[in-house]
Amino acid sequence: MHISKLGLENFKRFTDLTIDLSELPIAPKLVLLIGGNGSGKTSVFDAFEVMANAKNKNGLLPQTNGYYEKEGKEFRIDVRFTGLEQNQTTNTTFYGRSSLKQVPRLTRTAFGQTKFDFENDTDRPRLYIERDERFENDVEHIVKLMIDDLFKGDGKSRSEIINNYINPINQAFFRIFSEHSDKTILEFHSFTPPVDGKTAEILFKKGNSIIHYDLLSNGEKEIFNTLLNLLSRRDLYQNTIYFMDELDLHLNTQLQYNLLKEITENWIPENCQLWTASHSLGFIDYANESEFGAIIDFDDLDFDIPQVLLPQPKNNFEVFEIAVSKDFMRKAFKGSKIFFAENTDTPFYNNLEFKNTLFINAIDKKDVFFKSKNNDVFGLIDRDYLTDIDIEQIRNQYKNLRILNYYSIENYFYHPDNLEEYYSKKKKEFDKKLYIQKIKELKNEKKDTILYGIDLARRGYPFFNENGLEKQKQVFIENGKTVVELLRSDDFEQFYKVFPAKDYGKTLLERQNLSKIELAQTKWFREKIQDIIK
Numbered sequence: 001m002h003i004s005k006l007g008l009e010n011f012k013r014f015t016d017l018t019i020d021l022s023e024l025p026i027a028p029k030l031v032l033l034i035g036g037n038g039s040g041k042t043s044v045f046d047a048f049e050v051m052a053n054a055k056n057k058n059g060l061l062p063q064t065n066g067y068y069e070k071e072g073k074e075f076r077i078d079v080r081f082t083g084l085e086q087n088q089t090t091n092t093t094f095y096g097r098s099s100l101k102q103v104p105r106l107t108r109t110a111f112g113q114t115k116f117d118f119e120n121d122t123d124r125p126r127l128y129i130e131r132d133e134r135f136e137n138d139v140e141h142i143v144k145l146m147i148d149d150l151f152k153g154d155g156k157s158r159s160e161i162i163n164n165y166i167n168p169i170n171q172a173f174f175r176i177f178s179e180h181s182d183k184t185i186l187e188f189h190s191f192t193p194p195v196d197g198k199t200a201e202i203l204f205k206k207g208n209s210i211i212h213y214d215l216l217s218n219g220e221k222e223i224f225n226t227l228l229n230l231l232s233r234r235d236l237y238q239n240t241i242y243f244m245d246e247l248d249l250h251l252n253t254q255l256q257y258n259l260l261k262e263i264t265e266n267w268i269p270e271n272c273q274l275w276t277a278s279h280s281l282g283f284i285d286y287a288n289e290s291e292f293g294a295i296i297d298f299d300d301l302d303f304d305i306p307q308v309l310l311p312q313p314k315n316n317f318e319v320f321e322i323a324v325s326k327d328f329m330r331k332a333f334k335g336s337k338i339f340f341a342e343n344t345d346t347p348f349y350n351n352l353e354f355k356n357t358l359f360i361n362a363i364d365k366k367d368v369f370f371k372s373k374n375n376d377v378f379g380l381i382d383r384d385y386l387t388d389i390d391i392e393q394i395r396n397q398y399k400n401l402r403i404l405n406y407y408s409i410e411n412y413f414y415h416p417d418n419l420e421e422y423y424s425k426k427k428k429e430f431d432k433k434l435y436i437q438k439i440k441e442l443k444n445e446k447k448d449t450i451l452y453g454i455d456l457a458r459r460g461y462p463f464f465n466e467n468g469l470e471k472q473k474q475v476f477i478e479n480g481k482t483v484v485e486l487l488r489s490d491d492f493e494q495f496y497k498v499f500p501a502k503d504y505g506k507t508l509l510e511r512q513n514l515s516k517i518e519l520a521q522t523k524w525f526r527e528k529i530q531d532i533i534k
Helices: 041-054 135-151 158-178 218-236 253-267 281-289 317-322 326-332 346-350 365-373 388-397 409-413 416-425 432-459 470-478 480-488 492-498 523-533
Strands: 003-011 014-020 030-034 076-081 094-097 186-192 201-206 209-212 241-245 273-277 293-297 307-309 337-342 357-362 378-381 401-403
Touching (some): 003 041, 030 041, 030 253, 030 281, 041 094, 041 241, 094 218, 135 158, 135 186, 158 186, 158 218, 158 253, 218 253, 253 273, 253 281, 281 293, 281 317, 337 346, 337 365, 346 357, 357 365, 365 378, 365 401, 378 523, 388 401, 388 470, 401 523, 409 523, 416 432, 416 523, 432 480, 432 492, 480 492
Parallel strands (some): 014 307, 030 273, 030 293, 094 241, 241 273, 337 357, 378 401
Antiparallel strands (some): 003 014, 186 201, 201 209
16 A cells, blocks of 8 residues: 555645655655654654544544644545545554654563553554553563463474564664674564563673663664564554654664665565655665655745645755755765756766766756855756857856756757667667658747747846856847857757757657656766766
């Protein structure tokens, strides 16, 4: 089960919020909500808790006294699932854990001190802001299962019990704490139930030392708490939306990454989806590079007006600014060449993996221009309607700015030389001459429409507006006539420089069903971009 779209109206701080995952090619197993403190991430989990409580016997929706309603208005929650209607949800459709779940030390001295129905999750917090007290219930449940396995039925061997309850956690510990380091390995050692008025003994091995649960670090407790909860309950939640807030508390960056990877790939059942929230570098790093992950950015949004949030593009390094400022990134990537690039182009550039080069998203051409203008970072912008003389002038005036040789990145994707290499690799036919002829005919057909917008577009460019650059500005204005000449030419390499391939030519047969990711991995594309940024 996966959520494809979520709508919230008049719910907590949201007037009209939509999170739309429906356009992703595959439903993500992980949805990471990012944003600064107070940006509204946890309110999404409140909505899931409402949905869960509506199906759960201990739900207290009628008694929340306006906690969920924005300005007293009736709220609405609309969840679209893959393969399930909203009215078909059950009491196992959602399973959530808040950030308030850490247990610093064990307290129970006997089984049964707290009454709860494990299978119906009656020990869940009734509101998402309340403390999650499930941990010692999970301890009790696992110990009972171990005792039952040992003494009931055929009676499992000690090695079988270790394999079922101890080894899964130790294997996870190894992948999280130790797999790529020479640190001392933390191992889950043994369980002893609470007896004779004493608390349970949960023991761990670290090096040659045996350590009680109470003496673990906060981060170690956080990870054990999460893993034990999933070990004890995930069999009950096999077609479920899991939502867990701030799993990354008390963890360093590498442990953040390792934990989210471990839970997503090894502990969340296959037909389930995990939603979590964070502004930690490790979580963002994993979700950004994982094929299973989608990132939704809540930062700096006005939720008093309708907002539609879509997944961030892959390899979008802009999302890291939630966790790390650009100034810090510049210091952290000292020795690397940092380029700001327009809008959603950066994943294609980063996938080229140029040595010591990093591309970061900027909003648009102006944003790139101002970021690179007075800083020790670089900018890469679309050519749009710039002439060769314009580009030379701009490069002379703004030393850190680089400009594509064609209108936009799409001109590179769909350039006949690039398509020729692409189709050759696919062992498919491609008539290069015919394709060029089609582009010429299309250009001539749309020429007047394109010419109409050139002057307006050029007026919006940010170049040469500073005091003292009046002469350059005048030359730039006069150069607009050359763009018209370029577009009127029938020399392909002349008119194609300023031909908007991203807007025209979409219906050409040669461009149908092509992967931009693959088009950006050709030798031709790589060499062309490398020539520009070198």
